[in-house]
Amino acid sequence: MSIWRSYPRSLKVLLLAMLVNSTGMAFLWPLHTIYITQGMGKTLSEAGFVMMLHSAAEIIGSFLGGYLYDRIRGKRTLLLAVLSSACFIFIISIGLSWPVYILMMILLGLGIGTIFPPIYALAGSIWKEGGRKSFNLIYLVLNFGVAIGTALGGIVAQFSFQYVFWVNGFTYLLFIFIVWRALDEPDPVYEAAQKKALDPRPKKEFRPLQSFYSLLILCLGFMFCWVTYIQWQTSISTYIHLLGFPLSSYSALWTINGLLILLGQPLLQWFMDRVKSPVKWQLLSGVIFFILTFALLSQNQSYGGFVTGMVIMTIGEILIFPAVPAIADRLAPLDRRGMYQGLVSGAANVGRTIGPLLGGLLFDGFGPLVLLYSCIFICGFALICFGTYQRLQYIQKEVSTVKVNK
The missing domain is CATH 1.20.1250.20 (MFS general substrate transporter like domains)
Structure with missing residues (x-):
């Protein structure tokens, strides 16, 4: 408990938000293929094609998330990415035709991919003196959320796939509330001074x-x-x-x-x-x-x-x-x-x-x-x-x- 108190407040907020987010995402990602094949009556190859498009959109989202972080900072990027992902999830939950579902899955991949670059960038800026510790904590919390989400997602899916989408969307909204109300992002001027204090050597x-x-x-x-x-x-x-x-x-x-x-x-x-x-x-x-x-x-x-x-x-x-x-x-x-x-x-x-x-x-x-x-x-x-x-x-x-x- 004393170790937890030693962490910066903003890092604790980021870890809590990441736990909520990874838990919600783990509710859904193992069940996408099952939903497409059983819920929508499509073949496994069609499911694989959609998931490939989804993953390709995540690649683009990763670059977009990094670009937006450097332009509008991390907190705004996170709120924009998670809010858009929540919207796409709730749209998918109402039941869509096959072409519209494919489009929503591509947009969802774009939104999800945008989330992670600002998460890791913020982890580095919030606790510079922590070195690798903040990234290790993000990794640990991410896997803890996955363990919880995958265990509960299958149980919820037994009642209805729609409930799985709703739970995932709700965790996105909770993530937005936590980040919006509690996360304090370091000022760029202070961050530059802090980095120089930790590494005062002149840069070539x-x-x-x-x-x-x-x-x-x-x-x-x-x-x-x-x-x-x-x-x-x-x-x-x-x-x-x-x-x-x-x-x-x-x-x-x-x-x-x-x-x-x-x-x-x-x-x-x-x-x-x-x-x-x-x-x-x-x-x-x-x-x-x-x-x-x-x-x-x-x-x-x-x-x-x-x-x-x-x-x-x-x-x-x-x-x-x-x-x-x-x-x-x-x-x-x-x-x-x-x-x-x-x-x-x-x-x-x-x-x-x-x-x-x-x-x-x-x-x-x-x-x-x-x-x-x-x-x-x-x-x-x-x-x-x-x-x-x-x-x-x-x-x-x-x-x-x-x-x-x-």
């Missing part, structure tokens, strides 16, 4: 451009990680079913994932802080855990192997997913923080969009083993990106030093 003229290049390499690695991680929700679920394991066994894997994140993330982060591990090595360690997961699954078809694989993958997830937005915040100039976080969210959305398609093609065309080996290969690219994303800055610093000496 080259730094923004080189930081941007470093961010692009970092985001590319992040995208590769998501391409492989999303296989657990798509191709690997099919693989588990083909091996004869029931759906409840697959659901139990995600229960393990949620419990490990909630219980293990604070402990693992405490350990990383104690050993003062550089964030770069945290990323590299996370990718190695990803590689170990797919290597294990390629050699083991028992359910115990999948349980062990999920445990290993979750450790890698804890190391990577909160660290990337934290690095982006550190790299970002004050007037580009939204854009940097938009690129990070966009990279994740790109991975979530192309991952299921790539995994499905490999699984159907060559079998599960080729898919698993391909995931190891893709993780190798992530390893290269995370190992080299800082190198451009180091090289440019050396060049700059030479020029100054001359």
Whole structure:
């Protein structure tokens, strides 16, 4: 409890709003496909096409959210994004014809994608001295909300899909109320002074451009990680079913994932802080855990192997997913923080969009083993990106030093 009191008030408000938002979103996102196939009578391929359009709109929304943050600040961007998402959800809940439903799902993806860049940008600006802690807390609260929402969403859906939409819309309205009434956004002038006090070293003229290049390499690695991680929700679920394991066994894997994140993330982060591990090595360690997961699954078809694989993958997830937005915040100039976080969210959305398609093609065309080996290969690219994303800055610093000496 004393730790909670040490957090800035605005961070507590942001965490509460994020908990409400992630809980409401988790009510709905696992049930979209079921609603399309069972509630609207469409085929699975049609459902997949709509979800692909929805994910593509989230990618655009990520860039839009970053752009708006840099123009109109975070609080206004959040209110605009969440209010529009609430409107689209309530419109969907009344029952729509198929073409209008597709349009609303695209607009909903645009609104949802706009939410996350300002969330992470605000997390960095509200508590600069907290470093990675604010991003770790956002990640923890996000997964806690997902655990609650997915557990309750299925229960509510048994009565009516319309109730699921209403609950999701209500959580958006509650999110708006919390942000509007309680969230205090730092003034840009104060924020600049605070950042300078925490990092008083003079900045070179080259730094923004080189930081941007470093961010692009970092985001590319992040995208590769998501391409492989999303296989657990798509191709690997099919693989588990083909091996004869029931759906409840697959659901139990995600229960393990949620419990490990909630219980293990604070402990693992405490350990990383104690050993003062550089964030770069945290990323590299996370990718190695990803590689170990797919290597294990390629050699083991028992359910115990999948349980062990999920445990290993979750450790890698804890190391990577909160660290990337934290690095982006550190790299970002004050007037580009939204854009940097938009690129990070966009990279994740790109991975979530192309991952299921790539995994499905490999699984159907060559079998599960080729898919698993391909995931190891893709993780190798992530390893290269995370190992080299800082190198451009180091090289440019050396060049700059030479020029100054001359």
